[in-house]
Amino acid sequence: MTEAKHPLDLPIDLQEALDATVADVSAYQGQGVLPSYLPSLTQVNPRKLGIAVALGDGRTFAAGDADEAFSIQSISNVFSLSLALQHVGGSLWNHVGKEASGSAVNSVVQLELEKGKPRNPLINAGAMVVDDQLIGHDSPDVAVNELMEFLRERCGDCTVEIDQSVAISESQGGSLNRSLAHYMAAFNNLSHPVEDVVSVYFRQCAIAMTCRQLAKAALYLAFDGTDPLTGDQILLASRARRILALMVTCGHYDNSGDFAFRIGLPGKSGVSGGILAIVPRVGAIAAWSPGLNSAGTSLTGSIMLEKLVERTGWSIFA
Numbered sequence: 001m002t003e004a005k006h007p008l009d010l011p012i013d014l015q016e017a018l019d020a021t022v023a024d025v026s027a028y029q030g031q032g033v034l035p036s037y038l039p040s041l042t043q044v045n046p047r048k049l050g051i052a053v054a055l056g057d058g059r060t061f062a063a064g065d066a067d068e069a070f071s072i073q074s075i076s077n078v079f080s081l082s083l084a085l086q087h088v089g090g091s092l093w094n095h096v097g098k099e100a101s102g103s104a105v106n107s108v109v110q111l112e113l114e115k116g117k118p119r120n121p122l123i124n125a126g127a128m129v130v131d132d133q134l135i136g137h138d139s140p141d142v143a144v145n146e147l148m149e150f151l152r153e154r155c156g157d158c159t160v161e162i163d164q165s166v167a168i169s170e171s172q173g174g175s176l177n178r179s180l181a182h183y184m185a186a187f188n189n190l191s192h193p194v195e196d197v198v199s200v201y202f203r204q205c206a207i208a209m210t211c212r213q214l215a216k217a218a219l220y221l222a223f224d225g226t227d228p229l230t231g232d233q234i235l236l237a238s239r240a241r242r243i244l245a246l247m248v249t250c251g252h253y254d255n256s257g258d259f260a261f262r263i264g265l266p267g268k269s270g271v272s273g274g275i276l277a278i279v280p281r282v283g284a285i286a287a288w289s290p291g292l293n294s295a296g297t298s299l300t301g302s303i304m305l306e307k308l309v310e311r312t313g314w315s316i317f318a
């Protein structure tokens with residue numbers, strides 16, 4: 001009888017696969033558009049590209065600019081959601097839905113139609129509702145510090161910081177996000193002042209991390225909410241599973257279906273060109289390349305993930 005293979009017994013050399021993946025996308029390097037509504041994101045070199053994988057046994061593999069920090073933007077929503085669920089549990093779903101939005105990430109129209117209850121926690125309005133819950137009885141600064149400590153501990157690097165110039169730019173260009181928050185306040189779906197809520201959201205978008213740090217930080221999502229290295233339960237397994245479900249259906253703006261079709265992994269895109277993807281029972285992948293497609297997902301980053309998944313067979317639909 002042959003022994004069942006452990007999922008971490010990879011059929012290929014992962015370093016070779018990552019190097020080949022970066023080489024594969026050289027023709028796309030620098031393509032895509034930078035988000036002009038956030039000036040701080042237009043100052044990056046659009047030719048940057050990196051990818052990193054963190055495995056459940058503690059090994060990390062990386063290629064390209066995987067050790068260069070970028071602002072993780074709304075990828076942070078996955079982590080604030082984890083913390084808010086720890087704080088308030090299932091009552092969070094009284095304030096935010098679980099459906100794909102099929103609209104732009106910052107659509108005011110949808111919020112008006114749905115009376116101030118955002119479609120899901122991974123779009124901007126939903127992330128702000130999550131932040132409102134995360135503040136709870138504390139201050140916005142306490143909530144931000146909790147998120148920072150969580151990320152530092154998860155990735156094992158206490159140097160992770162907020163890029164203050166990005167945070168200022170988020171606030172200066174934040175009229176639309178403030179409008180969303182005011183809409184929700186008008187429908188009594190926020191319990192803190194709008195400025196408190198957006199101050200958490202703007203800072204979480206400005207957290208600077210590398211692909212390698214990001215992949216390590218998200219490992220608990222690949223292992224039923226447990227840190228695979230220590231066995232510590234970070235999040236209830238049922239909640240980790242639900243976050244993955246939301247990442248599949250709502251993680252990439254109005255191209256979540258396309259991402260599932262091409263890559264087949266739970267994921268979350270940010271407008272800085274970062275993408276986090278989770279390979280259940282195996283590990284986490286982070287890819288970064290600043291140019292975006294028309295829906296706001298990294299153009300080259302998503303092609304890198306597609307190529308890597310072709311090589312590894314990691315699609316959850318395989």
Ligand code: GLU
Pocket residue numbers: 072073074075105106124170177205269270271272
């Ligand atoms: N800071 C960005 C915004 O609020 C984040 C959007 C994103 O990454 O999806 O529009």
